[in-house]
Amino acid sequence: MVELSDLPGVGEKTAEKLRDAGFADMMRLATATAKELSVKAEIGEGVAEKVIEAARRSENIDFETALEVDERRKDVGHITVGSQEFNDLIGGGIETQSITEVFGEFGSGKSQISHELAVTVQLPEELGGLDGECVFVDTENTFRPERIRQIAEGFELDVEEVLGRIHVARAFNSSHQILMVDKINDLIQSGKNVKLVIVDSLMAHFRAEYVGRESLAVRQQKLNQHLHSLQQIANTYNVAVFITNQVQAKPDSFFGSPTKAIGGHVLGHASTYRIWLKKGLAGKRIARLVDSPHLPEGECVFKITSEGIVS
Ligand code: ADP
Incomplete structure (x- = not known):
């Protein structure tokens, strides 16, 4: 070496x-x-x-043949979201080496899916996990150990052990958020088997701190740098990155969706998978895959229960 x-x-x-x-x-x-x-x-x-x-x-970083790319893709792991239909929609679960983004309005289930994944990444492979640890970057103080407890009990896991394998980073502003993500490298290099990084929510601080058109360019530059660090972790250590995002209303939209994800093109291009979450009737939620490099668009219905996400 x-x-x-x-x-x-x-x-x-x-x-x-x-x-x-x-x-x-x-x-x-x-x-x-x-x-x-x-x-x-x-x-x-x-x-x-x-x-x-x-x-x-x-490290022999040079051109790769498609065969080598195919070989590297074989290392890609998947983490179950808890619902079979949802997993099928996104090609078998949340993928390592990629950034998966969910966006949707308040209460659409973004944080709930984050908590679910923080537990399921710890499952053995045959049950849909990667037997790995999780980093949870919490920007809005939404992380709840009680929720992890309930979900872990649903899977009949040792609750204390599950809680001990989730590394929570409370980010107080966007610079702190960027710094915490850089520190994930140290955590992994110290021997933690991190397989999932969650940022819930990605844009909250950026949105609050950079107000007005004149600061947009700086915001996007910082955001770009942040997303680059996340993608680098995903590629270097074969980790899945899961980010949640807010939406803004598009009152002038006549065709298409009346809401859109924030973050602009910088985020749109950085996310490999984009999933739009909507509230449905009778407590149901709808997940719509709106962007993926190799999967068709589609939808599925899921529910949030006390034990987590189910079909
Ligand atoms: P957001 O998209 O804003 O992050 P959340 O992921 O926090 O939304 O979803 C909140 C919704 O999750 C609540 O409105 C509720 O319907 C559901 N929920 C939260 N906790 C539980 C629970 N313990 N049991 C069942 N449903 C829950």
């Missing part, structure tokens, strides 16, 4: 800076940008470029 100090131009001092900034892992280095590395590790951009270049060489 290649060590940091084996990279050309990296002495013990630079290696230490890289390690302290969370870049101990070769793949993490290889997928960084020079700008990011120079800011976080406090090294010159020229050095950063050379280090990244060397890490890419050591």
